[in-house]
Amino acid sequence: MARTKYDRVDSDSDSNDSETEDEGVLRTSGDVRQHDQETLATEEEAEKMLAGGEKAAPSGHNGRSRRQKRSRSGRRTEKRALMYQMEEGGPRSSSAESSGRSSEGNDSRVGEAHAGRKSKRWRSGGFVVVYVLTVLAFGGLLYGAWRLSTHGRSETTEGVQPDEPVAPPMASELPQADDKAADSRYTPQTLSNGTHKFAPTTILISLDGFRADFLHRNLTKTLTSFVRQGVSPKYMLPSFPSLTFPNHFTLVTGLHPESHGIVGNSFFDPVLQKEFHYTDPTRSMQPEWWDAEPIWVTAEKNGVKTGVHMWPGSEVTGGIEGVEASYVDKYNGDEKLDNKVRRILGWLDLPSALDMRGGEVADVERELRPQLIAAYVPDVDSDGHAYGPNSTYIKSTIAEVDGMLASLFDGISDRNLTDIVNIIIVSDHGMATTSVNRLIQLEDLVDISLIEHIDGWPLYGLRPWDSSPEKLQTIYNDILERSRLPKYKHAFEVYLRDTDMPERYHFSKNNRIAPLWLVPKAGWAIVKKEEFEFTLDTGDHAYHPRGLHGYDNQHPLMRAIFVARGPAFPHLPGSELAPFQNTEVYNIVCDSLGLEPVANNGTLRLPLKPSGVHDFDAPLEIPEDPQDDGGMALPPEVPNLAYQHDEAQSSLPPEVPNLANRPDLVLPTDGVPLVSSLISHRPLLHATATPAVGASQSATPTEAVSEAVRTRPVVHDGITDEEQDGDINRWWSWVTGKIEAIKVWSSGLWGASKVDAAEAEQPDKSS
Template sequence: MAALSGCIDVPDGAPLPSAAAPPPPAYVADAVPPPVILVSIDGFRADQIDRGATPTLAAVAADGVRAKSMRPSFPSLTFPNHYTLVTGLYPDHHGIVNNAMEDAELGVFSMNDHTAVADARWWNQATPLWVSVQEQGRHSGVMFWPGSEAPVQGVRPDHWQPFDAKVTPDQRVDTVLGWMDLPGDQRPSFITLYFDQVDHAEHEKGPGSAQADAASALVDRALARLVDGLKRRGLFDTVNLVIVSDHGMTATGPDRRIILDDLVDPAALHVVTTGPLAGIGVAPGQAAVAARLLGRHEHMECWRKQDLPTRFRYGTNDRVPAILCLADDGWEVTTRATLERNKDKPASLGDHGYDTASPAMGALFVAHGPAFRRGAVVPEFPNVDVYPLLVRLLAIEGERNDGHVEDVLPMLQPGA
């Protein structure tokens, strides 16, 4: 792993040096607002906390605040929702409308294309929290997060790393603890920490599988490492820790596919995305043919983007394709050409991207720290509210956003 701006260079699998660092003086809570650590467990469904595989997470929740569920933004996909969490904007407003998308000027974006991911022009329709933190004279550290590899609005986090799935959960935690060991005037006020292992296991083997539980346990052990590291530094009770996921997951399989070719001539379609949500452009001169997709089909419904149900808050951004087809839970929309391209890949047994009202898409929210109540369970709220909550915890001026801090005030201590 190459050392870049703010990076720590270590061999794969080796512990980072911060793990053995002597603890700095205890954080003085009344000097500046306490640091905020935002943790994402990609794909962790709200009800997974009750499966018994994550005792550390359950203990933090029991001693702090837990939401019954957190409703993701539409579409319930990784990149759109991670950018929503740090901008407070729905994907239609921040511009990351899918994990894959097209832009008339920029071309094609894919979450697996490093060149596109590192191009700030894809991200500049919004301002992520780490940019605001730094522009207001404080420091940030991003241990993986969609958007952090690009100089958004011309600004990079003080500390960051390009995403590398080979960096273990423990290494990620040790990097964060290393940032907490910095002198007070250099220590980040805002830190993110991202884990992708649960999402991968659920895609491959399905939610509720033994492999998914093992991945959850792996991440939980990393959380225990984080909690223990903060306690040894005298910081656990003075840091506001917010643990979320971007979406839930539902079981799917190769026997639950809707083939667009069976409904219309594929020559009429320009397919941008497939899966739970198919995004489709219309080939020149083929509008009448493509229109045959519109309406309700078995296990799927299709709309022109301007006719989507208003509750999705989606469809006005130029990057959203002309026609959107949303599958019922557990089903996927595809084409024969897509199946042929992917014929050598194993079929996914779990997926997300479905209607955000589905309980299976419900995301995790847990918080602990001096700002939060103890032993509280709060009703479901939309994930756009996380941003104004973080802004309040950090005592900074935030950007225009779609969230409502009033929704999350009941989880805070009086006067927090």
């Protein structure tokens, strides 16, 4: 039978044309389209049911295109299903009705297959989600366990014994300054204590010679409380060499000594052909020595007033770079601790430019409140030298300094400034106990006739007359060979500045650093025969000073402190920082005042990032520092010597809180004559020392002692030979005072009842 144009169908629409023809029933293209629409509607309905009420397929051309594709896909699936039935011997339909039912059945199976595929995809996705969540949870558990196992420990001290040197944090391990970090830095604000406005204000206090573990002797109630309130590392590392002048200039410049040029307490400059000596202002307080910008110069350049109380380097004639602090207190070794408190509080009581109106500012410009106050406290260092860091006397000094801080904090609290001003307390280095059993004679190591200049002490920098590389190497080899002898084993190290000086010392890139160095181990000292005669095998003689520093800056006995509190440190109370080197302090102080620091070796910036909170119940790290002889130790039960902070014993006048401009509390030191001794008011007790070579054998004990003192190097960070004679008289006054103190202590020990009993027995004894 011939087909008409109505008999045309899509090539894919029907695979049973012959069967249709056999039945004699012809399907038009309209019938086919209707069939497709019904099939498509059935498929969409199935998809809606599977998707839980999913929205209908989009309309329009794209929707029709997709529906046509799905229709063709369904028909291809139907065709494959029919072929499968025929191959398996299944029934074949020979009628249109049967064909229709078969199509509906196949459409249903297509829907079921589609639903099965979707369900399988959902199940697969669910498995992936569960797997990812399981991995994340397991990783979280591992991280939590690691954090718990390392809580309270710094990476810089992991696995290091307390008595071994500890490597400082590398620069790569510290937060790096970049443009992104600058956006999140601390921004200081002007605050009010209720009566006065305070621009960003920071008090920086240095406790010279305050070793980190001094905090663990139950002597520092105030400082311990301060640690619990503020943010601090377990310790701060000094710079090498661990001496007063190099480290105090590092604290306020952020530079290693090789960079700022103050490479020791005494040293020779081959370019200037001059010697720097810290006890002589005419040789040390000249601008030519000071090649870096300290914090007070940075502040003054930016219009921020500063007050500096006896900080080493602050008295440079004409200022550093021609800039001086607004207020400078010259060094006075006899300054009482109470007066330091008055001075700081007096500066805080001065009016601020923020409180002035109109022309008032010009009238009192020289009396405005400083925003940076830097104060230096030498007592712990000077008494550590004189009596040793483990003596009973140093315990009383530590307690006295802690009492000074209590007075200061009370004054700050009375002025409602606890949360207004920043307080940063640091030290410059620690202290190690010396002994006659740990002495090395320089003449046994090197022929000193070959040496033109000897720098430093207790470490020695040697400048030979002939400094050619060949001669230097020869002297070095001779000393190195002697250092390997059994009696010098572990006693000292020898280095060539340009060859094997440890890189971590940062102590080679400056011609003020001598080319050859002898560095004793902590607790050892190198001495000249002319300075101190001794016999190692007798051990009869005490060695003075009793305490020394200047050793490897990473040694536990040289560790310093850093503790901070205030609006620039908005951390949880007792927050713990990883240990860092004191090159970081300059940046921290600058940020607390809103100043942009000049180039330096530091990397830390505010806000600081604590590693957690101190575990105050953890075992304490106490470095080994044996006291071989206890001749200088006072009886350990002398309570009178400890500083008692109460109204009865404090010599401070009553304070009036929130009262500005209190000149009666300020005791100016401008007229105080220069005193280059940190301990001119302390005894040196050298009565057991053997007279030095050249001393008169008929001299009195006092004269012999005085002669011995004159011939030994200066070690008290500020005492001159001319001032030593006066120390003997002061020493006798001190001894009589301590005898009286011990008498008082003894009477208190026995109790009033025993005293009364003794008095009652007195008549019987007299009779």
